[in-house]
Each structure stands twice: as C-alpha cells, then as structure tokens.
Amino acid sequence: MESLEKEKAFYERLENKGVSRRDFMKFCTYLTATMGLSSSFVPKVAEVFASPKQRPPVIWLHFSECTGCSEAFLRSIYPWIDELVMDILSVEYHETIMAAAGHQAEEVLHEAAEKYEGKFICIAEGAVGVGHDGAYGKVAGKTFLEVANDICPKAAAVITIGACANFGGIQAAAPNPGGFKSVSEATGIKTINIAGCPPNPINLIGTIVNYLLLGKLPALDGLGRPIFAYGKTIHDQCPRRSHFENGEFVKEFGSEEAALGWCLYEVGCRGPETYNNCPIAKFNGGTSWPIQAGHPCLGCSEPDFWDKMTPFYEEM
Amino acid sequence: MGTRVTIDPITRIEGHLRIEVEVEDGKVKDAWSSGQLFRGIEMILKGRDPRDAYHFVQRSCGVCTYVHGLASVRAVEDAAGIEIPPNATLIRNLLHGAQYQHDHIVHFYHLHALDWVDVVSALKADPGKTAKLSENVSNAPWGGTAYYKDVQGRLKNFVDSGQLGPFNNAYWGHSAYKLPPEENLMATAHYIEALRLQAKSAKMHAIFGGKNPHIQSLVVGGVTSIRDLNPDRIFQFLYLWKETQKFVKDVYIPDLLMVASHYKDWGGIGGTTNFLTYGDLATSEKEPDSFLLPRGVILNRDLGNLLPTDQEKVAEHVKHAWYADHEPMHPFGGVTDPQHGPYEPGGERTWWFGTTKTGKYSWLKAPRYEGHSCEVGPLARVLVAYAAGDKGVQSLVNATTKKLGVPVEALFSTLGRTAARGLETILIGDNMEDMIMRLVENVRNGDTKTYQPYEMPDTGMGYGLNDVPRGALGHWIEIEDKKIKNYQYVVPSTWNLGPRCDGGKKGPVEEALIGTPIADPKRPIEVLRTVHSFDPCIACAVHVIDPNSNEVYKVKVL
Numbered sequence: 001m002e003s004l005e006k007e008k009a010f011y012e013r014l015e016n017k018g019v020s021r022r023d024f025m026k027f028c029t030y031l032t033a034t035m036g037l038s039s040s041f042v043p044k045v046a047e048v049f050a051s052p053k054q055r056p057p058v059i060w061l062h063f064s065e066c067t068g069c070s071e072a073f074l075r076s077i078y079p080w081i082d083e084l085v086m087d088i089l090s091v092e093y094h095e096t097i098m099a100a101a102g103h104q105a106e107e108v109l110h111e112a113a114e115k116y117e118g119k120f121i122c123i124a125e126g127a128v129g130v131g132h133d134g135a136y137g138k139v140a141g142k143t144f145l146e147v148a149n150d151i152c153p154k155a156a157a158v159i160t161i162g163a164c165a166n167f168g169g170i171q172a173a174a175p176n177p178g179g180f181k182s183v184s185e186a187t188g189i190k191t192i193n194i195a196g197c198p199p200n201p202i203n204l205i206g207t208i209v210n211y212l213l214l215g216k217l218p219a220l221d222g223l224g225r226p227i228f229a230y231g232k233t234i235h236d237q238c239p240r241r242s243h244f245e246n247g248e249f250v251k252e253f254g255s256e257e258a259a260l261g262w263c264l265y266e267v268g269c270r271g272p273e274t275y276n277n278c279p280i281a282k283f284n285g286g287t288s289w290p291i292q293a294g295h296p297c298l299g300c301s302e303p304d305f306w307d308k309m310t311p312f313y314e315e316m
Numbered sequence: 317m318g319t320r321v322t323i324d325p326i327t328r329i330e331g332h333l334r335i336e337v338e339v340e341d342g343k344v345k346d347a348w349s350s351g352q353l354f355r356g357i358e359m360i361l362k363g364r365d366p367r368d369a370y371h372f373v374q375r376s377c378g379v380c381t382y383v384h385g386l387a388s389v390r391a392v393e394d395a396a397g398i399e400i401p402p403n404a405t406l407i408r409n410l411l412h413g414a415q416y417q418h419d420h421i422v423h424f425y426h427l428h429a430l431d432w433v434d435v436v437s438a439l440k441a442d443p444g445k446t447a448k449l450s451e452n453v454s455n456a457p458w459g460g461t462a463y464y465k466d467v468q469g470r471l472k473n474f475v476d477s478g479q480l481g482p483f484n485n486a487y488w489g490h491s492a493y494k495l496p497p498e499e500n501l502m503a504t505a506h507y508i509e510a511l512r513l514q515a516k517s518a519k520m521h522a523i524f525g526g527k528n529p530h531i532q533s534l535v536v537g538g539v540t541s542i543r544d545l546n547p548d549r550i551f552q553f554l555y556l557w558k559e560t561q562k563f564v565k566d567v568y569i570p571d572l573l574m575v576a577s578h579y580k581d582w583g584g585i586g587g588t589t590n591f592l593t594y595g596d597l598a599t600s601e602k603e604p605d606s607f608l609l610p611r612g613v614i615l616n617r618d619l620g621n622l623l624p625t626d627q628e629k630v631a632e633h634v635k636h637a638w639y640a641d642h643e644p645m646h647p648f649g650g651v652t653d654p655q656h657g658p659y660e661p662g663g664e665r666t667w668w669f670g671t672t673k674t675g676k677y678s679w680l681k682a683p684r685y686e687g688h689s690c691e692v693g694p695l696a697r698v699l700v701a702y703a704a705g706d707k708g709v710q711s712l713v714n715a716t717t718k719k720l721g722v723p724v725e726a727l728f729s730t731l732g733r734t735a736a737r738g739l740e741t742i743l744i745g746d747n748m749e750d751m752i753m754r755l756v757e758n759v760r761n762g763d764t765k766t767y768q769p770y771e772m773p774d775t776g777m778g779y780g781l782n783d784v785p786r787g788a789l790g791h792w793i794e795i796e797d798k799k800i801k802n803y804q805y806v807v808p809s810t811w812n813l814g815p816r817c818d819g820g821k822k823g824p825v826e827e828a829l830i831g832t833p834i835a836d837p838k839r840p841i842e843v844l845r846t847v848h849s850f851d852p853c854i855a856c857a858v859h860v861i862d863p864n865s866n867e868v869y870k871v872k873v874l
Contacts (some may be wrong), residue, residue, distance in 0.1 A: 062332070066330075066528055071379055071528075074515065075514075075529075077516075080512050080515065081511050085481060092484065095327045097328065099430045099484075099487075100486045102322070104485045135656035136353065136354040136654075137441045138352045254537075254540075255540075258543075288522045288525060291524040292544075294541050298532070313367050
C-alpha cells in the first residue's frame with residue numbers, strides 16, 4: 001500500500017514537471033538497456049529519477065577543451081536536456097550555461113563544493129596544463145591545476161568526460177606544447193572516464209544513474225571506462241561486419257562500394273581497435289553514427305588516439 | 317582613476333575569458349579583453365597528413381562545431397586544386413546552414429537571453445496575461461493560461477527546492493532588467509522550449525554528418541555520406557529544417573523584437589567602427605560573386621563605400637599578447653613563440669621605482685586589416701549585405717528598425733548586433749529550402765556523386781576563407797612532402813576579442829565597452845550584455861603560429 005502511494009506521488013510529481021509517464025518509462029527502458037542491465041531493472045532506474053527530494057548536486061569544471069562534451073550533453077534527448085538540468089540533476093556550476101559570472105560564479109562554485117562536500121559529483125571536461133606552472137589555462141586567476149586540486153578531492157566521485165579530461169586529448173598530442181595531462185594524471189585522483197571525442201551523452205547519464213541506483217560506480221575497464229559502454233569493440237558490433245568477413249571493402253570514398261555500404265577497413269577504419277557502443281547507441285537520439293555516414297571510425301575513445309590512430313585514412 | 321572591475325570567468329560563452337573594465341562616473345572608461353587559454357593546435361598539426369587536419373581543427377571548438385572542419389577541407393582542396401562535385405557543395409552548405417540556425421538559437425536563448433530576462437521576476441507573472449501577451453506578439457505553438465501556469469509551477473518547484481542550479485546567484489532583481497514579469501515568463505518558457513528544439517535541430521547534422529557535435533562525414537574531395545542521399549533521409553532533413561525555421565520565425569524573432577522594444581537605449585551603446593566579412597554560402601559555382609552572405613569591408617561606418625576584402629591585408633599583432641615580440645605578420649608567415657608573462661593590462665606604465673610593465677595581457681593575438689581593428693560576425697555580414705545593396709537584407713533591416721521605431725544607425729550597437737544575428741538566421745534558413753530542392757533534383761536526375769578522387773600534391777599552398785556564425789574565419793595551409801609544413805587560422809573571436817594592437821588601438825569588444833553605463837560595479841550586468849552580443853568563443857581564438865616558418869607568400873585568391 002505504502003509503495004503504491006509512493007508511486008502515485010511520484011507520477012504526480014513527474015506530471016507537474018511536464019513529463020508523461022510513457023515518456024518517462026521509455027527513457028528508463030532505453031537507459032537500462034544501454035547500461036547492460038536486464039529489463040527487471042527498469043523500475044529501479046525509474047525510482048532513481050523519481051525519489052530525489054534533493055537532486056544530486058553536480059559541479060562541472062572546464063579546463064582545456066573545446067566544450068564539445070558539454071554540447072554533446074546539451075543534445076541529450078533521453079532524457080531531454082531541460083529535464084536533466086531542472087528536474088533530475090542539480091547542476092550547481094557549469095560555466096557554459098550558468099547565469100552568474102565573475103565573482104558571483106566563483107561564490108557558487110566554492111559554496112557548492114563546501115555545502116555538498118563528499119556528496120557532489122564532479123564532472124571534469126578538458127585537460128589540465130602543467131607547463132609553465134599552469135600558465136596555459138586559468139579561471140578566475142587560478143590555474144587549472146589549482147582548481148582541480150581544490151575541487152576534485154572534495155567530490156564523491158570524479159567523472160571525466162571526453163578524450164581531453166580522460167587521457168589528455170588533442171592538446172596533449174605530440175609535441176604537447178602546453179604540457180597537458182589528463183585530470184587523473186594531474187591530480188593523482190582515480191577518475192571514471194567517459195571516453196569519446198565527444199562521448200555519447202547516454203554513457204555519462206548511464207554512469208550517473210548507476211551511481212544513484214546502486215550506490216556505486218559501474219564496473220570499469222583498466223582505463224577507467226564503464227564496461228557497459230566500452231566493453232566491446234566497434235568492429236564486433238558493426239552492422240558492416242559481414243562485409244569485412246566477406247572481404248568486401250571500400251577502397252575509395254564516393255565509389256560504388258561506398259554506396260553499397262561495404263567495410264571501411266581499408267580506408268582507415270579503427271573500429272577493430274576501438275571500444276565503444278556507437279553502433280548500438282548511435283548519436284543524436286539514434287539518428288546516425290560515423291560509419292553509417294560512410295566515414296571510418298577515428299578510434300576517439302582510445303587513449304592518445306590523435307597520435308596512435310593517425311594518419312586516419314591509412315589502413316591500420 | 318576609476319574603479320577597476322574584473323569579470324573572470326565570463327560565463328555563458330565557450331572558453332576561458334577575462335574582462336576588465338575601468339569605471340568612472342558610472343560609465344566604462346577603459347576596457348581589456350583577455351583570453352586565458354593556450355592550446356597550440358597549429359604546432360601539433362605540423363608534419364601530419366593534410367587530410368587529418370579536418371579532425372584536429374574541428375576540435376578547436378565544440379560550440380562552433382563543423383566550421384573549422386569545413387574551413388580546413390576547403391584550404392586543403394585549394395592547395396591541391398580539387399573541385400568538389402555539386403552534391404558535396406550542397407551537403408556542406410546544408411550542414412553549414414543548419415549550424416547557423418542551431419548556433420544562433422542557442423546563443424540567443426541560452427547564452428545571451430539571461431542578460432535581458434529576469435527569470436526570478438517570472439514567478440510574479442500572471443499566467444493569463446502572459447498567454448495574451450504571447451498571442452499578441454508571437455506565433456509560438458505553445459501557449460494558453462494552463463501552459464504558462466505549468467511553466468511557472470515548474471519554475472516555482474525549482475526555486476522552492478533551494479537548488480537553483482544554473483540560475484543560482486545571478487544578477488536577478490538588478491535595476492537594469494526592464495521586462496515586466498509576463499514578458500519574463502514568456503521568454504523563460506521559450507528558453508526551456510529552445511533547449512529541446514536545439515537538441516532536435518542538431519539531428520540535421522547527424523543525418524548527413526554522422527553526429528553532432530563534431531561532424532564526421534567531410535573528407536578532402538567531398539563528403540562520405542553517400543548512402544544518406546536518399547529520399548527518406550533528405551525528407552527527414554527537410555522536416556527538421558522546417559521545424560527549426562518555423563521556430564526562428566514564430567518564436568525567436570518575435571522574442572527578439574519583444575526584448576528589443578524594452579531595451580531601445582541599447583541601440584546607442586556598444587557600437588564599433590569597422591567591419592569585415594569573407595562571405596560564404598555560394599548559390600552557384602561563381603565564388604565569391606554568388607555568395608548569399610557577401611564579402612567586403614566597411615571602414616568608419618561608411619555604408620556608402622563598400623571595399624573589397626583582400627586577405628593579404630590581414631596581419632596579426634602581438635605587442636600585447638603573451639608571445640615573443642615581432643612586427644605585425646600576415647598569418648601565412650608568422651614568427652611566434654608563446655612566452656607567458658604576468659597579466660599586465662593597462663599598457664606600459666613606468667612606476668615610481670622604475671619598473672616597466674610589459675603591457676601583455678592575453679593569449680589572443682590582435683588581427684588587424686590594414687591596421688584597422690574590425691568587428692566580424694552577424695552585424696558585419698548584415699551591414700556588408702546592406703551596403704552591397706542586397707534587397708532581402710535591406711528590407712529585413714528597414715522593416716525591423718521601423719517596427720522598433722529606431723533609426724538605421726541603431727544597428728551600430730549591442731542591440732544591433734543581437735538583432736542582426738536574428739535577421740540573418742531568417743535569411744540563411746529560408747535559403748536552405750532551395751539547397752534541399754537542388755539536392756533532390758540532382759538525385760532525381762541520377763547524380764549521386766559526392767566525392768572527387770585526387771592525388772595529394774607533394775607541395776602546395778592554399779587557404780579557405782569562410783564566414784561562420786561568429787564571423788570571418790580563415791585557414792591557411794602549406795604542404796611539403798605531402799605533409800603539413802605550416803597551418804594557420806585566424807578566427808572570428810580573435811578578431812572580436814583580441815587585445816590592443818601595436819598601434820595601441822583597442823580590439824572591437826574593448827572599443828564597444830567604452831561608455832557603457834554601469835549602475836553597480838559589483839554586479840556589472842551591462843558589461844555582460846555587450847560581451848555576450850559578440851558570442852565569444854575563446855578555445856577557437858587562442859592559437860599559436862609556427863615559430864620556425866617566417867616566409868610570407870603570395871597565395872591565390874579563391
């Protein structure tokens with residue numbers, strides 16, 4: 001009886017937020033599948049979003065990056081980004097979207113880090129420059145390294161989003177002029193790495209839900225990437241795999257073979273070496289992904305792909 | 317000496333920007349714009365495969381995603397002498413158009429609107445009156461008392477929870493906010509609707525580009541998304557384009573006019589003097605003559621004297637940037653190395669104890685056109701098109717200024733810049749339908765060619781001049797042994813947010829801030845209005861030129 005009451009109250013609250021029960025369950029099913037959990041977990045996933053009277057606080061830090069990972073997050077369709085920001089999470093600090101600026105923004109950051117110490121999720125985007133005493137990147141007069149060393153240790157968990165924060169990314173590619181490092185390397189803190197350039201937002205959301213649902217982080221591979229998303233290679237999940245097996249390869253873009261959707265291995269596809277769920281999750285609400293658009297995989301969820309996977313258009 | 321006010325971080329932009337102003341008698345007397353990030357992508361590109369540059373440079377920015385990729389393949393194609401097939405041009409232009417629509421909507425609602433709209437005031441609005449207002453001024457598909465009651469309830473829940481998230485600790489209640497509560501509620505509702513709309517609109521990029529951000533379907537020689545050139549995908553694109561453009565016309569533009577009508581004084585604040593465009597979106601094979609957005613330079617606000625743009629007249633100055641000093645150089649031949657020093661805005665002043673300040677205060681260089689500091693972006697494009705006699709632009713501008721009851725000169729302002737962004741979204745969006753139909757026509761006639769095979773030359777030089785949402789964007793490349801010998805880009809935010817040049821002339825944002833009224837130096841919302849009106853993108857703007865190359869070349873004009 002009590003649980004029924006609770007459920008009823010939950011859906012009323014949802015409807016107050018402008019979310020229909022059907023939309024909500026659709027999202028939960030999708031997310032549960034992405035996380036690699038059985039469908040019996042769907043109601044539990046739903047509960048994670050239903051129960052918080054206090055939305056889980058998030059502090060999102062920007063270091064050396066292009067903001068593409070934040071933009072990817074803003075394209076979230078399941079759930080809609082406005083729900084993520086207003087109803088599901090409490091995004092305390094995020095320079096790209098927050099209304100406050102300057103001193104007032106700084107106040108928000110430090111108050112939130114103090115108030116929610118040990119409880120907030122820190123999401124870090126971008127690499128940390130250590131060359132020239134960190135002079136290559138500053139916020140409010142403090143180097144990225146100072147900011148990272150101040151905020152990250154106070155978090156319940158540090159999730160890095162995207163190649164730059166995971167592994168150093170593009171600015172750390174040879175010859176790494178600014179001395180950039182991953183957040184983990186720079187701070188010595190173990191991080192959960194949502195890999196990609198940029199990653200699919202569903203993999204970030206899946207990780208957060210796992211944390212809220214089970215009270216622990218998802219199982220990670222040796223590179224700190226959640227196995228639910230990065231447990232298999234692109235190649236093993238690729239819809240063009242049969243063409244690879246049959247020796248049917250695209251040798252030139254725009255060719256008849258390209259029009260037939262044959263395998264892109266010979267024009268440089270890095271799918272066999274790349275662990276990610278792009279073929280299953282796809283991007284922008286399942287609209288497409290690079291190989292569907294006829295372009296080889298760059299291997300963007302692997303460490304140092306800017307050096308190890310290049311030149312991109314040469315066969316591995 | 318007045319009060320120094322520093323805003324760092326400037327939020328609701330891309331990247332790390334610090335703005336410092338000196339306020340005297342309630343007005344900005346002097347201003348400094350400082351880029352706070354250095355990445356060095358151009359140094360990283362050296363020695364790599366020219367075909368790979370597209371992927372590297374696209375990571376300059378995830379907000380203005382796509383545009384650096386486009387500029388890069390154009391530069392390499394110019395160097396290699398490749399003519400891409402018409403379908404490839406159409407698909408690239410459609411992706412470019414979609415980027416304009418998306419970027420400008422996100423800028424207006426999510427990066428700029430909160431400078432004009434007080435979200436907290438929306439709680440006091442009468443939902444019934446808001447519904448009437450919405451019916452009077454806009455054609456928004458949502459509305460009615462129940463809708464506004466619901467939005468207000470959602471906001472109230474949000475505020476009551478004590479977790480204000482991104483709305484926390486802003487300048488709410490500031491005397492510079494002029495909108496009545498109902499206007500604030502309507503705009504806030506559309507802020508939320510626009511969040512969803514932009515996520516949907518980005519699907520246009522995924523259709524022909526595989527994903528957004530960071531499209532992955534362009535290659536030197538054309539595009540790879542040949543399998544998406546089918547009726548189903550084209551129609552999906554058309555549908556999303558239609559929905560987005562409907563939002564632009566029915567919601568964005570009416571909201572823009574509503575906001576502008578309450579802030580007409582900003583039609584006299586925040587103007588600059590010189591304007592530059594490279595032009596873009598060719599409507600036929602004749603470039604640059606057929607550009608939808610024409611190419612040109614306007615000096616001293618003289619709309620009667622439109623000058624041609626000559627890229628050889630562009631030079632970058634480093635006297636006030638953290639690089640080793642040298643003469644102003646054309647981007648193709650820069651000699652630079654990063655030399656970080658103290659942050660010292662305010663020029664070289666000799667102190668009583670005899671030390672001299674370096675005057676260096678930014679990672680951004682100062683690009684100049686024949687020595688002139690030039691604004692780039694939507695306002696520059698609208699003014700150049702207006703001066704070039706473009707009937708479409710002239711009628712849009714005239715209708716807008718008439719509706720607001722302001723003279724055409726009001727364009728030279730913060731308000732004018734924000735309005736120009738909206739007006740060009742109408743123009744570009746409307747033109748996309750024709751591009752889609754031309755693509756359909758080609759496919760109907762059996763032409764699905766999307767790629768031109770080529771041989772990468774051993775040596776070559778080329779550049780791509782583009783006009784992208786934030787303004788004039790140039791990429792320059794030199795190829796040697798089929799590898800990148802030198803790669804340079806001069807981007808819109810370097811033009812707009814760069815520091816003073818060798819001659820001491822302020823950059824456009826620094827110039828625009830002079831004279832801005834500041835009601836409360838502790839809460840300088842007025843500074844944010846003008847800075848945001850330029851839509852700054854700092855990750856793009858910081859870059860370094862190869863220290864080992866010091867040649868100046870002649871390069872052929874597109």
